[in-house]
Each structure stands twice: as structure tokens, then as C-alpha cells.
Amino acid sequence: MLLTCCGSRRWAAWMAEQRPYRDVGALLAQADRASGTLADGDLAEAFAQERPFALAQDPPPSTYAAYTALSAAHAEYERRFGHVFVICLDAVDPSEHTCHVLAVIRDRLASDERREQATAMTELRALTRSRLTRMAEQNPAVPTDRTTS
Numbered sequence: 001m002l003l004t005c006c007g008s009r010r011w012a013a014w015m016a017e018q019r020p021y022r023d024v025g026a027l028l029a030q031a032d033r034a035s036g037t038l039a040d041g042d043l044a045e046a047f048a049q050e051r052p053f054a055l056a057q058d059p060p061p062s063t064y065a066a067y068t069a070l071s072a073a074h075a076e077y078e079r080r081f082g083h084v085f086v087i088c089l090d091a092v093d094p095s096e097h098t099c100h101v102l103a104v105i106r107d108r109l110a111s112d113e114r115r116e117q118a119t120a121m122t123e124l125r126a127l128t129r130s131r132l133t134r135m136a137e138q139n140p141a142v143p144t145d146r147t148t149s
Contacts, residue, residue, distance in 0.1 A: 005131035006124070007049025008042040011035065024136045028129050035125045043117075046124060047083035053101045066098055073105045080109065081116055088126035 002012035014034045021027040038046065052074050077085040085105050092100045108116055 001135060003049070005135060006031075006035070006046050006128040008038055008046040010042045011038060011046065024133060027132055027136060031128055031132055032125065035121070035128065038121075043121065043124075044083065047086065047120070050084050050086050050124070050127075052084045053087065053089075053097070063098065066102060070098060070102045070105070073102060073109065077105055077109060081113065081120070083120070086120050086123045086127065088123050088130055090126070090130050 002015050006012065011034050015031060018030050074085055087101060087104060089097055108119060111119065
């Protein structure tokens with residue numbers, strides 16, 4: 001289950017070794033610490049498990065241009081940085097996902113490799129936290145008090 005939250009085997013093993021967690025806050029704090037220890041190979045492994053932002057199979061005609069631009073931007077991002085574009089969309093209204101992703105990917109394509117690596121890691125950490133939170137909320141064995149960390 002941990003590998004569905006972050007695709008690094010080293011990260012997942014470290015998280016499993018630290019169990020049990022007293023609550024979601026402790027789980028998330030440990031996930032942040034574990035993420036901070038990932039080496040380049042671990043990050044590459046985690047990024048390799050990510051999937052690009054899913055485009056609708058049959059987009060409405062009014063969005064064809066945006067979908068075409070987004071598809072091209074994803075391809076350029078992968079060519080330039082060597083992994084899929086990673087973004088956490090938890091704070092974005094679902095109706096705005098496509099436009100938001102397109103704007104952000106274009107902005108991040110202007111970054112140098114070092115800055116983008118840091119940004120991608122921040123986004124991966126946010127995705128991991130979001131996935132862990134959902135996993136904990138679906139598992140009644142994990143206390144959900146987030147006030148403790």
C-alpha cells in the first residue's frame with residue numbers, strides 16, 4: 001500500500017519499518033522525513049511510478065486546443081527533465097484542473113533542472129501526503145487525529 005503513495009521502494013521500506021504510527025500526523029511527519037532522505041536514484045524510481053495528469057478520453061470540442069497543448073507540454077517536459085510532470089491538485093477545483101496544469105507545466109518548463117528537481121520533489125511530497133491521508137482515512141486502524149505530529 002505504501003508504494004501506491006510513493007513509488008520509491010526505499011521510502012516504502014523505511015516507512016514500514018517505522019510502524020506503528022500513533023495517528024495521521026505522525027505518519028505524515030515520518031513521510032516528510034523519509035522523503036528528505038531520498039537519493040537521486042530513489043527519486044527517479046518514485047517519478048517512474050507516477051502517471052501523467054489524465055486527459056479525458058473524449059474531451060469536449062471546446063477543449064481540444066487545451067488538450068492538444070497539454071499533451072505537447074507533457075511530452076516536452078518528459079523530454080527535458082526525464083520524468084513525468086508531477087503536480088498535486090488537491091487545492092484546485094476539478095473543473096480547473098486542465099487549465100491549471102497547462103499553466104503550471106508551461107511555467108515549470110522555463111525552470112532550470114536544479115529548480116525543477118526541487119519543485120518536482122515538493123509536488124511529489126504533497127502527492128504522497130495526500131495519498132497517505134486518504135489511505136489512513138479509509139483504514140479504521142489508523143487514528144485520524146492530525147493535531148499530533
